Amino acid sequence: DVVMTQSPLSLPVTLGQPASISCRSTQGLLYSDGSTYLNWFQQRPGQSPRRLIYKVSNRDSGVPDRFSGSGSGTDFTLTISRVEAEDVGVYYCMQGTHWPWTFGQGTKVEI
Amino acid sequence: QVQLVESGGDLVKPGGSLRLSCTASGFIFTDYYMNWIRHSPGKGLEWLSYISPASHDIMYADSVRGRFAISRDNAKRTVYLQMNSLRVDDTAVYYCAFPARLARDWGQGTKVTVSS
Numbered sequence: 159d160v161v162m163t164q165s166p167l168s169l170p171v172t173l174g175q176p177a178s179i180s181c182r183s184t185q186g187l188l189y190s191d192g193s194t195y196l197n198w199f200q201q202r203p204g205q206s207p208r209r210l211i212y213k214v215s216n217r218d219s220g221v222p223d224r225f226s227g228s229g230s231g232t233d234f235t236l237t238i239s240r241v242e243a244e245d246v247g248v249y250y251c252m253q254g255t256h257w258p259w260t261f262g263q264g265t266k267v268e269i
Numbered sequence: 270q271v272q273l274v275e276s277g278g279d280l281v282k283p284g285g286s287l288r289l290s291c292t293a294s295g296f297i298f299t300d301y302y303m304n305w306i307r308h309s310p311g312k313g314l315e316w317l318s319y320i321s322p323a324s325h326d327i328m329y330a331d332s333v334r335g336r337f338a339i340s341r342d343n344a345k346r347t348v349y350l351q352m353n354s355l356r357v358d359d360t361a362v363y364y365c366a367f368p369a370r371l372a373r374d375w376g377q378g379t380k381v382t383v384s385s
Contacts (some may be wrong), residue, residue, distance in 0.1 A: 195370045206364060206375040207314070218373070250314060254370030258330045262313035 160185045162251055164262035171241040171267055179265045181234045181251035188231070188255070195254030198227055198236045201264075204245040210249075211236065243269060271374045273365050278379030281355055285383070291365030291376055298335040298377035302326070302369035303341060303348040308378070315326040319369050320348065333359075355383045 161184045171177045187194045198211040209218050211227035214234060226238040238245055246269060251262040277289040291303070302320045318329045318339040327339055338351040348365055362378040 197371060198371075199382075206377055207308075208375075209371070209373050212371050212373070226312055252314070252372070254318075254372075259370065260314070261315040263313055 159258055160187075160253055160256045160260050161210060162253055162260050162262035164249075164251060164265050167263060167265055169265055170265045171238075171245075171269060174240050176237065176239055177241050177245075177267065178237045179249055179251075179267075180236050181229075181236070181262050182235075183253055185230045185256060186231050187253050194230065195252065195259075196227075196229065196234050197252045198225075199250045199252060199261075200245075200247050201250065207250065226228060238267075241267075241269075273367075273374060273376035274367055275363065275376040275379040278381045279365060280382045280384065282385055283355060283357055283383055285355050286351070287355065289352065289363055289379055289381075289382060290347055291349075292345070292347045293365075293367075294346065296367075298322075298346040299343050301367045303339075304325045304366045304369055304372065305337075305339060305348075305350045305363045306366055306372070306375075307359075307361035307381075308364065309358070311358065312361075316359075317363075318350065352381070355381075358385050359383050 163182045165180045198213045199207040201207045210221050215227045226237050248264045272294045275291045299322050305317045320327050320339045336354045341348040360383045362363045364375050366372040366375045
C-alpha cells in the first residue's frame with residue numbers, strides 16, 4: 159500500500175501568520191489518465207471531513223483562497239497564507255491513484 | 270444540494286453482523302462510483318470499498334475483504350455495506366462518500382461499536 163506521511167503531526171499556529179503541512183507518498187501519484195490524485199481534507203471537531211483541495215492544487219468551491227496546494231511526484235504541501243481562528247482542526251492528505259486509496263495520519267492545527 | 274445520509278450503525282458483539290445504508294440525493298446517482306470510508310482512533314481514515322454505477326467494478330481493502338460486501342440499489346439511490354464477522358478493531362465511524370478517488374462529498378457518518 160502507498161503510505162502517506164504528513165509532517166508535522168501537530169502544528170501550533172499564530173493568527174494571521176502562514177502555516178504549511180507536508181505530505182509525502184511512498185510512490186509517485188501520477189495516474190495513467192495524466193492526473194495526480196492528491197487531495198486535502200479538513201476535519202473540524204464533530205464534523206465529517208471536508209475536501210479543500212483536489213488533484214494537488216484545485217481549490218474546492220467555497221474554500222477560502224488563503225488555502226493552496228502544491229507539489230508533484232511524491233512531495234506535496236498544503237499552505238494557509240494567513241491562519242484564521244476557523245482553520246483549527248485536523249488536516250489530512252489522501253492519494254486516490256493506487257488502490258487502496260490511502261490517507262495521511264492527520265495534522266492537528268491549533269492556535 | 271448533495272446529501273448523503275448513512276444509517277445502521279449500532280453496538281454489536283464480536284463476530285456479529287450489521288448492514289449500513291447510505292441514501293443519496295441531489296445528484297445523478299447512477300453516474301457515480303460510491304464509496305465507504307471509516308475513521309477510527311487507532312487506524313485513522315481508511316478507504317474500505319467502492320462500487321461502480323452498474324455494480325460491475327467492486328474493490329475492497331485487505332482489512333475487510335471476505336468479511337464486508339458493498340452493494341447498491343440504484344432505484345432507491347442507496348448504497349449498502351454488509352459487515353460480517355465483526356471485530357473489535359472495526360469500531361469506527363463509517364462514512365459514505367463520492368466520487369471515487371476524489372471524495373468531494375461525505376455523509377455525516379454512522380457509528381459502529383464492536384464490543385462484548
